[in-house]
Amino acid sequence: MNNIIIDAARDYVLNQYQQHPHPNLVYHNLVHTQQVVQAAAQIAAHYRLQDDELLAVYVAAWFHDAGYLIGEGKVHEENGAQEALRFLQQQQVPEKVQSMVQGAILATKMPQSPHTLVEQIVCDADLSHLGSKEFADRNKLLRQELQLTYQRDIPAINWLTNNITFLTEHHYWTDYAQMLFKQQKDENLAKLKKKLEKKTAEAAEEATNAPADAGTAPLKAQEKIKKDKTKKPERGVETMFRTTSTNHIRLSSMADSKAHIMISVNSIIISVILSVLVRRLEDYPNMIIPSIIFLTTAVLTVIFSVLATRPNVTSGVFTKTDIEKKDANLLFFGNFYKMHLEEYQWGMKQMMNDSDFLYSSMTRDIYYLGVVLGHKYKLLRISYNIFMFGLIISVLAFLIAAIFFPVKA
Template sequence: MQNSLLIDAARDYVTAQYQQHPRPDLVYHNLEHTHQVVQAASQIAAHYRLQDDELLAVYIAAWFHDAGYLYGPGNQHEENGAKEALHFLQQQQVAENVQQMVQGAIMATKMPQSPKNLVEQIVCDADLFHLGSATYSTRNKLLRQEVALTHEQEIPATQWLAGNIRFLTEHHYWTDYARTLQKQQKEENIEKLKKKLEKKNKEAQDSAAAVVPAAGSAPATATEKVKEKKLKKPERGVETMFRITSTNHIRLSSMADSKAHIMISVNSIIISFMLTVLVRRLEDYPNMIIPAIIFLTTSVTTVIFSVLATRPNVTSGTFTKNDIAKKDANLLFFGNFYKMQLEEYQWGMKQMMEDSDFLYSSMTKDVYYLGVVLGHKYRLLRISYNIFMFGLIASVLAFVIAAIFFPVKA
């Protein structure tokens, strides 16, 4: 069964289980949460180059990671969920290595989390992805409500806030992607919890003089709003966006170079073989001259375009004060400053760092031109691969036609 069909089957199976085993008290660990974890797992997994079996294990584990709540006590839901996932996978006759990966990923989400490989890390981060999201406050309220329903007791607000602060502070994401993407929002969530706890403690301490805080509450609230706005400055989010985008572009550039290297290596071997072995035999097999020429031309042309895709383009390496004044120089790219003196470059960087518009403009240009270079590389690579593919087909057909219709006479 194809992986996409297996994933759809897992979704339908888990959805049916939630419908057949209704748990009104599960206001947090419900089907909505499962959908959110699957979506987060998909987002994180897309960042990494997983094998098909690994990607399948991530999706299946995400669907079943909390299904154990339907079959027993909450403190054993990982074990029960892993058993149910194994039962499903065995029914679908899925490979044993996938079964092991799915069980390992579900068990790795047990607190404290203990992932041992990338598949388990992705599922663990997806399970707690909301800790670094703007929906944390809403999800946290639902979790508190569920704890109160399942344990039939209300947890004091100060105790709940202190526990959440401790949990978020000690928690860390396992994948680089989640750490980079969720760090800023997670820190903001911690700050909000600390403010709430501070407010609750102050209310408890000043309960005997409740009128005084009420009279002075407006300034305090205004101050908190100002601080909150400062914490929500867009700069960190923008810098995270630039960092992730640049990293993705560099990774794609590395992949393009690897693809070009494959084409160069393969066709260099073909050309070497053609020149050292096949050419010597053409006198005995004149009918193979045209197919050999087609084959050789294909390999040479493929190598040319692959080399063009990886050939570096060096720019002038200098900038002027007029460029800085007009904000035209991108000092983040080495090609614009490698011929400059250190003092001049330091001066230019200082000017850029003192002007946020200039700084973000330079970062935008850097990302843009990285994309332009990537587009040029992949366009040449596509031509190279097309030439190799169609040329190889034409060469094989030419050899077959020459051997069948124009055989060498004895």
Template structure:
């Protein structure tokens, strides 16, 4: 397959489409933006040393990813995929390659959830500017484009809020972009938040200074009613104590398992051989054998782990039913789903403290089960050993008589 030749044809085709369907309202989503996305994809692809086929898939997807704006702005990803499908089929490109190109285009739809390296590269190339030096300029172009299509002025503060929300849910998918862009992206976000905070302060001062002071007093009063540091210290100490008690329970169980294993070994290797010559020892030996087995079973049950299904739903997050602090509730979830859940958890104070309470309670329930089973094991062992020893004494006395 002559991928380079097809890419040259593709480049000319896309440029011709932008020229023939030129719309002055496309201040941001134009040919210049598409070319920059392609350059970003080439840069990332070179880092990962993609094969000719994979390089073609990524580059072709970037050329077509925004062409759908000319057809339907609301469904531009799907329309772009259709245009790519039509063009590549006419050039005799294999269907599996076409499907991968379409998958990369559709993966750019927000919120981005790419599957595989190629889709990750296209997604990161599309939003490369969030962690770049040109972010301010491109953000202004995007706002101007929205104003051109809607026909009314977009409030800067409202636009800044939406941009901050995008920053918080977005993350780069490739390791290369994370290392290259995360630091500058964090700086861009910090600058946006700083301007947002400055604007809020100005509004407060202009509207009612006395009201602002009163709100500060109320906020201070609320903080005094529930000291944050004291609550966090309480949770930390409680969780640490539970962990220590769990370790102690495991150690106690291991002691019982090891002790009874030794006794069982002695019974099986020595006593069972002599039962034919000493039939009076059969009952004491069987009694001791049963005691050891029962004790080991309860000790093993005390240490045997139980793991939940490991999944949660958006409804669980919304209703605050799931505890994201325990691995058993999320170990089968994807990283983006878990990140979204944790972001909502950290943004909601009641949700956060509720999860900490559930975590401490769950630890206590597990500890209660462990110690109940251990108590049974120790009681069986203690009273059973006494009974076994008495049985051996009685049997020996009966023989001597």
């Protein structure tokens, strides 16, 4: 039973990340949540937890950052705890487990304040990256996320100083986490201190040389700030394009899977009707009309499902005029699959050298992905509606034929 609820919690959170994409969440994203779940499972395996305690650990790990998707980041623990409570109530989980999950999620709020072993495990898992070899990469993403969120640059020296203070004051709550992560955490702390010394020395050197360039220093500082502001939104824009495109492709794949299910099911129905039922209609003439309704439903469902997955054929060619007018979308294979490699390379170089053209192409690509996706889901919805209502009418027709128009012996 616990595994079923844990799997349901995983699917629920995955669906939340798909339905509520946040381009700015480059750190508090699905990857971080999956890493926390993995760390929580590793730590929990060391202790002899009861089934309900183990369930609480897993569910809390999955939901601990879900609040970022449905509200402000400052109160994401409270929002995540409420979201987890709603999920557990739907699953009819005992109140004891609900309380443990809520307590574990709220305990991750900084400064952490766990009181039970379950809360300590979740808190240690949440900050397990501090003692991992991926700390540097994850820390860069956290800085990037904060800069995107608050739309301001965080100076390197300030960031390193705050990180050193945080790692120095932080401690893992469980004995196993201390044994597992402490050594690597100390190494990460030493690297941060070394970086801070280097940055401080560079800043001191710049300050020493400042009088010689006093006239140009303000200008250089303004240019640096302008350059940083230019780079900052570009990273966010690229993340937004990447996330949006991935979500579109994932939704398209889900639509294709749903269409394939309808095609497979109704193909079996058509085969059964044609091979078995049709031969018996001479003996049961009262079933002719219900059979026709059932067969028509299956055929129409298959038709609309096939239409939903049928690919469109495009010209596969672009011209230099299209490139000059910035009308060609070189990111979609349908616009270049008939072209020679040299022509396509030339077009890509033109696009990459023009940021407006590049972003316009990416925007156009996402737009047409959305248009295709909307058309696909519209046809798929029609297919499901035909199947649902047709199935109901067919069953009613069979019942009416069998009850009110029985075959006379």
